[in-house]
Amino acid sequence: MMSELVALARGVLTFDDATFAAHLASRDALKRGLLLIVIVALLAGLFPFLSGIASSFRPVDMAAVERDVEKQIESSMQFNPVWQDAEFQRLFKEYFQMGFGIARDIVELGPNVSFLPPWLGRLMRAFGEWFSQPLAWLGAWAWYALWVTLFARLLGGRAMLERMLAATSLFVVPHLLDLIGGLLTLLSGIQVAGACFGLLNTLMGFVAWAWGIAVYVKATAAANEFSLGKATLATILPVLLVVLLAMLLASMAVIGIVVSAAGTR
Amino acid sequence: MEAKPNLFQTVLGAFLLQENTYVGMRDDAQRIKRALVLIVAVGLLVGVTGACGRLGEWAVSPPMDKMQSVVLSHLMQMPWFTDMSGSPKALEIFKQQYNLGWNIAKALGPSPSALVGIITTPLSLLIVWFVYGLLAHLSARILGGKGSAGQTLACTALAVAPQLLNVVMVLPFAQAAGVSTWTLVCNFSAIRSAHGLNGWRALVATLLPLVLAIIVGALLACVGGALIGPIIGRMVGGVR
Numbered sequence: 001m002m003s004e005l006v007a008l009a010r011g012v013l014t015f016d017d018a019t020f021a022a023h024l025a026s027r028d029a030l031k032r033g034l035l036l037i038v039i040v041a042l043l044a045g046l047f048p049f050l051s052g053i054a055s056s057f058r059p060v061d062m063a064a065v066e067r068d069v070e071k072q073i074e075s076s077m078q079f080n081p082v083w084q085d086a087e088f089q090r091l092f093k094e095y096f097q098m099g100f101g102i103a104r105d106i107v108e109l110g111p112n113v114s115f116l117p118p119w120l121g122r123l124m125r126a127f128g129e130w131f132s133q134p135l136a137w138l139g140a141w142a143w144y145a146l147w148v149t150l151f152a153r154l155l156g157g158r159a160m161l162e163r164m165l166a167a168t169s170l171f172v173v174p175h176l177l178d179l180i181g182g183l184l185t186l187l188s189g190i191q192v193a194g195a196c197f198g199l200l201n202t203l204m205g206f207v208a209w210a211w212g213i214a215v216y217v218k219a220t221a222a223a224n225e226f227s228l229g230k231a232t233l234a235t236i237l238p239v240l241l242v243v244l245l246a247m248l249l250a251s252m253a254v255i256g257i258v259v260s261a262a263g264t265r
Numbered sequence: 266m267e268a269k270p271n272l273f274q275t276v277l278g279a280f281l282l283q284e285n286t287y288v289g290m291r292d293d294a295q296r297i298k299r300a301l302v303l304i305v306a307v308g309l310l311v312g313v314t315g316a317c318g319r320l321g322e323w324a325v326s327p328p329m330d331k332m333q334s335v336v337l338s339h340l341m342q343m344p345w346f347t348d349m350s351g352s353p354k355a356l357e358i359f360k361q362q363y364n365l366g367w368n369i370a371k372a373l374g375p376s377p378s379a380l381v382g383i384i385t386t387p388l389s390l391l392i393v394w395f396v397y398g399l400l401a402h403l404s405a406r407i408l409g410g411k412g413s414a415g416q417t418l419a420c421t422a423l424a425v426a427p428q429l430l431n432v433v434m435v436l437p438f439a440q441a442a443g444v445s446t447w448t449l450v451c452n453f454s455a456i457r458s459a460h461g462l463n464g465w466r467a468l469v470a471t472l473l474p475l476v477l478a479i480i481v482g483a484l485l486a487c488v489g490g491a492l493i494g495p496i497i498g499r500m501v502g503g504v505r
Binding site for chain 1: 281282321322323324325326327328331332335336339342343430433436437438439440441442443444446447449450453454464
């Protein structure tokens with residue numbers, strides 16, 4: 001089974017026509033696709049999960065968390081004109097410290113079952129979040145595939161839903177790069193050299209994303225037996241529709257505000 | 266004669282959208298009995314695992330009552346609280362709203378009452394299945410479907426299979442996503458198999474009950490708002 005999956009992954013990454021055709025012809029194509037999503041999602045979250053386990057045994061250093069959050073807020077707000085106001089900054093810092101005071105006292109509270117060690121909750125959270133990741137990927141992929149199937153059918157595609165789900169599940173293979181991305185995220189915490197790892201991580205994330213989309217288009221074309229042009233259109237149409245709807249709603253809101261403002265004058 | 270698939274094979278086949286699983290259920294002489302067993306078994310499994318996960322979350326979380334008093338003690342030190350304390354009415358409204366917020370948080374947060382889910386999960390799955398199944402049957406018949414109500418109910422019972430994704434919640438703090446989407450996909454397969462409809466008609470028959478539910482929900486919300494709004498208005502007015 002594992003060697004089959006490795007061969008499938010290799011064929012998908014090289015856009016091998018025979019691999020896509022064989023996958024679609026297989027009786028358990030959907031099962032294999034779902035398995036791939038679960039495995040890749042678990043691998044992508046492996047290093048953050050291991051890091052979460054390691055840090056769950058250390059007591060939470062609230063002072064360090066406070067410093068980090070403050071630094072992040074300051075760097076994200078430095079170009080905001082409101083942040084330049086000294087009075088606003090003073091008020092913000094005052095309430096920020098008060099908020100952190102609440103968090104500090106809550107962290108010090110023991111669990112409901114008092115004999116349980118305080119690290120157990122953090123360990124359970126690390127496991128819970130890691131195992132939730134495949135389901136989050138699965139949900140997002142299935143929802144998007146429904147829309148792509150609809151548009152592919154409107155464009156003359158012949159694939160039924162099951163076939164499209166089995167085909168598009170292959171998009172996940174390039175996301176094996178996210179495993180290295182997870183490692184790079186951890187390394188980006190290292191002083192000085194961390195910036196290089198962070199940059200490399202962003203680049204790898206982009207490569208995985210673009211490669212995944214290319215596989216998605218190829219899979220859509222193979223499943224529907226139509227051109228790559230139509231497959232590209234079917235793949236991007238759901239996103240385009242959402243963007244158009246958002247723009248339409250935004251313009252309606254602006255028109256509404258302008259009309260109501262004119263009416264009150 | 267081919268042996269009937271067991272419960273696990275049926276659930277797995279339904280989850281993987283295997284045509285023979287849906288057809289097998291449609292043509293089974295004891296389909297309603299099998300559907301009921303399937304829903305109750307899945308509901309119990311999901312209910313028990315979910316309750317275990319929520320209990321685990323509750324066990325390792327800090328007590329909500331203590332959190333409530335910690336937050337209040339900090340709020341009381343803030344400058345705006347001192348200003349507000351000058352007005353006893355404002356202080357009273359604040360206390361009411363503060364307690365209401367925490368009561369909602371306590372109701373939504375993990376607690377030993379999560380054990381009730383062992384009973385309510387299978388019950389709610391049964392109710393949703395029955396109502397959705399009947400509405401989907403009507404929609405499918407209007408669109409030219411040929412299946413009987415029993416066949417529709419039996420096939421739509423298979424759409425309970427994605428609920429098994431919720432089993433991940435046996436782990437505290439885990440979240441299951443994609444259950445609704447996959448349930449929709451299973452319902453589509455179920456209606457197509459039960460009624461022999463083409464893709465587009467099966468899609469409309471699958472979505473119609475949901476659209477109807479949204480419209481009814483919106484209407485109920487409007488009626489509820491119209492009834493509760495004046496009561497809240499009177500309460501707020503009374504406090505002023």
